[in-house]
Amino acid sequence: MNVLLGLPLAVPLLGAALSMVVRRLWAQRAISFVALAIAVGSSLAVLVRVITTDEIVVSRLGGWPAAVAITLVGDRLAAVMLVIATSVLAVVLVFAIGQRAVDERSPYYHPTYLVLSAGVAQAFLSGDLFNLFVAFELLLMASYVLLTLEGTDAQVRSGTTYVVLNIVESLVLLTAVGLVFAATGTVSMAELPARLADLPDGVRTGLNLLLLVAFGIKAAVFPLFFWLPDSYPTAPSSVTAVFAGLLTKVGVYALIRTEMLLFPGGQSTLLLWIACLTMIVGVLGAISHSDMKRILSFHIVSQIGYMVLGIALGTQAAIAATVLFLVHQIPVKTSLFLVQGIVERETGTSAFSDVGGMARRSGALAALFMLPALSLAGLPPFSGFIGKFALVRAGFDQDQHVVVGIALLGSLLTLVSMTKIWIGVFWGDVRPAVPEGRVGVLRHHRLMSSATVVVVGGTLAIAAFAGPLYSFCVSAAAQLVDPSQYIEAVLGS
Amino acid sequence: MSLSLVVLIGVLFGAGTYLLLHRTLTRIALGVAMLGNGVNVLILATGARSGGAPIIGRDGPLTDSVPQALVLTAIVIGFALTAFLLALAWRSWTLAGNDTVEDDLEDRRIARIEREAERLAELRRDVRSSEDVES
Numbered sequence: 001m002n003v004l005l006g007l008p009l010a011v012p013l014l015g016a017a018l019s020m021v022v023r024r025l026w027a028q029r030a031i032s033f034v035a036l037a038i039a040v041g042s043s044l045a046v047l048v049r050v051i052t053t054d055e056i057v058v059s060r061l062g063g064w065p066a067a068v069a070i071t072l073v074g075d076r077l078a079a080v081m082l083v084i085a086t087s088v089l090a091v092v093l094v095f096a097i098g099q100r101a102v103d104e105r106s107p108y109y110h111p112t113y114l115v116l117s118a119g120v121a122q123a124f125l126s127g128d129l130f131n132l133f134v135a136f137e138l139l140l141m142a143s144y145v146l147l148t149l150e151g152t153d154a155q156v157r158s159g160t161t162y163v164v165l166n167i168v169e170s171l172v173l174l175t176a177v178g179l180v181f182a183a184t185g186t187v188s189m190a191e192l193p194a195r196l197a198d199l200p201d202g203v204r205t206g207l208n209l210l211l212l213v214a215f216g217i218k219a220a221v222f223p224l225f226f227w228l229p230d231s232y233p234t235a236p237s238s239v240t241a242v243f244a245g246l247l248t249k250v251g252v253y254a255l256i257r258t259e260m261l262l263f264p265g266g267q268s269t270l271l272l273w274i275a276c277l278t279m280i281v282g283v284l285g286a287i288s289h290s291d292m293k294r295i296l297s298f299h300i301v302s303q304i305g306y307m308v309l310g311i312a313l314g315t316q317a318a319i320a321a322t323v324l325f326l327v328h329q330i331p332v333k334t335s336l337f338l339v340q341g342i343v344e345r346e347t348g349t350s351a352f353s354d355v356g357g358m359a360r361r362s363g364a365l366a367a368l369f370m371l372p373a374l375s376l377a378g379l380p381p382f383s384g385f386i387g388k389f390a391l392v393r394a395g396f397d398q399d400q401h402v403v404v405g406i407a408l409l410g411s412l413l414t415l416v417s418m419t420k421i422w423i424g425v426f427w428g429d430v431r432p433a434v435p436e437g438r439v440g441v442l443r444h445h446r447l448m449s450s451a452t453v454v455v456v457g458g459t460l461a462i463a464a465f466a467g468p469l470y471s472f473c474v475s476a477a478a479q480l481v482d483p484s485q486y487i488e489a490v491l492g493s
Numbered sequence: 494m495s496l497s498l499v500v501l502i503g504v505l506f507g508a509g510t511y512l513l514l515h516r517t518l519t520r521i522a523l524g525v526a527m528l529g530n531g532v533n534v535l536i537l538a539t540g541a542r543s544g545g546a547p548i549i550g551r552d553g554p555l556t557d558s559v560p561q562a563l564v565l566t567a568i569v570i571g572f573a574l575t576a577f578l579l580a581l582a583w584r585s586w587t588l589a590g591n592d593t594v595e596d597d598l599e600d601r602r603i604a605r606i607e608r609e610a611e612r613l614a615e616l617r618r619d620v621r622s623s624e625d626v627e628s
């Protein structure tokens with residue numbers, strides 16, 4: 001049994017329990033920091049161990065045999081996702097404290113935030129389907145609370161859509177898990193591939209579709225995305241930043257596991273078209289809006305399409321590109337929402353009708369927006385270009401010219417909508433008007449901008465170290481394409 | 494697996510889905526409770542062998558304890574979800590006096606703009622046709 005794997009999951013949960021009892025704001029903040037620091041540290045240790053020993057770390061809670069124990073599995077993909085997720089959670093916590101929003105001062109914010117991070121960690125590490133379901137419930141329950149913590153009219157309205165849709169997703173997932181168990185007699189992801197392969201084709205397809213629908217709702221792919229742009233914009237920016245960066249990506253991660261491990265079958269035409277429609281519909285939705293937060297929310301949907309594209313192609317190169325894209329997407333999306341949070345803090349809104357001239361008020365803030373925005377659109381030399389380039393190359397290898405064309409069109413439209421934000425928020429006269437001599441002064445807390453700088457720095461680092469990162473992604477994809485390593489690591493030892 | 498259980502699952506899923514499609518939060522909460530129980534019965538009905546309690550030392554056909562453990566967890570989660578939905582419904586009631594889910598503000602704005610544009614186009618058509626009649 002490997003204690004290291006349990007830490008990113010157990011420490012935040014214990015911290016959450018402790019801070020429910022303490023209820024003093026400074027103590028809660030301290031607990032959150034310590035818990036997240038331990039989570040980041042142990043995730044890093046897992047990553048280092050996975051890279052240096054080139055093996056898959058497995059932990060069976062309670063020391064039971066793999067078939068009945070709660071298994072935690074850390075392969076390359078899980079380890080890298082864990083490191084990025086916990087670090088983003090830690091940095092955004094700094095931002096939330098600097099933001100001084102109403103909800104961070106609620107005694108329930110910190111415990112819920114820690115539960116969310118435990119849920120995300122468990123989702124990445126789960127070695128069986130039912131545990132994955134429990135992890136989803138953990139992080140969803142926390143997200144319900146975070147989304148509606150202020151309890152305003154708008155939050156209750158949009159929170160309802162979010163909660164109901166995600167409950168439907170949970171029920172579909174639970175049904176799928178129950179039927180998988182009924183058909184195969186196990187929920188362990190290591191035992192399932194062999195047993196699922198023995199099933200009749202019809203049953204296999206049915207189970208695969210049920211899981212696709214469940215994870216598709218979570219990942220917000222077309223046509224199951226409509227809850228996302230509706231509900232995310234009403235939460236405080238720090239909460240939306242975490243949701244945007246992590247929650248949909250957990251869905252994508254589960255999709256990768258389902259398609260690579262449980263139902264390996266090479267290229268999937270259904271997923272290819274879902275990917276194309278997600279990219280285009282998402283970006284068109286973004287262009288049609290005129291509020292920074294709403295545009296960015298639609299972009300979450302659009303970018304999910306690129307990851308699904310890689311999963312649909314299913315080759316090692318395509319999966320490597322998907323992993324790279326996931327890794328780049330989390331900090332980029334988070335930093336864009338953090339910049340939006342600063343804009344909202346300065347002006348009280350982010351609707352184009354009421355904001356303008358932010359570049360004149362702070363050039364640094366404009367740069368902080370510009371860098372991840374160009375990266376999102378996929379312009380060189382930023383991290384988005386590298387991810388998209390890898391995807392496009394994998395697409396050409398498979399002779400999917402139409403799909404690649406649609407992906408590139410999606411990128412172009414992304415650039416258009418980023419320009420729209422730039423013109424609407426950063427150019428023009430300073431609005432709302434500020435007194436003469438106060439134009440260059442920003443009122444937000446230093447912690448907010450420093451947290452944003454750290455995340456933007458992270459996206460630049462991804463671009464700078466793209467070479468080593470890509471070769472890491474290729475080896476992660478090798479583990480995913482060949483499930484026998486995973487199965488052997490879990491069942492063999 | 495008996496037919497009555499299958500029918501029960503079908504009824505719970507059907508009634509739950511029907512209730513879920515409403516706009517009143519109380520009905521949605523009821524629907525979620527029904528659907529959740531439908532899934533629980535489904536897991537028990539499809540996955541579990543019938544038999545005695547699975548305790549070491551007992552003879553005879555033993556039941557499979559895994560689906561029971563799954564359902565137990567699912568019941569707890571379902572309980573928490575229903576409680577949260579009811580809390581949301583109550584909050585919505587105290588804020589707005591009802592628990593109906595409204596359309597998104599932005600959606601309503603876009604719909605209004607669309608309606609006004611249509612009305613304007615209609616007015617223009619009317620004016621043009623009356624001009625035609627006069628000439």
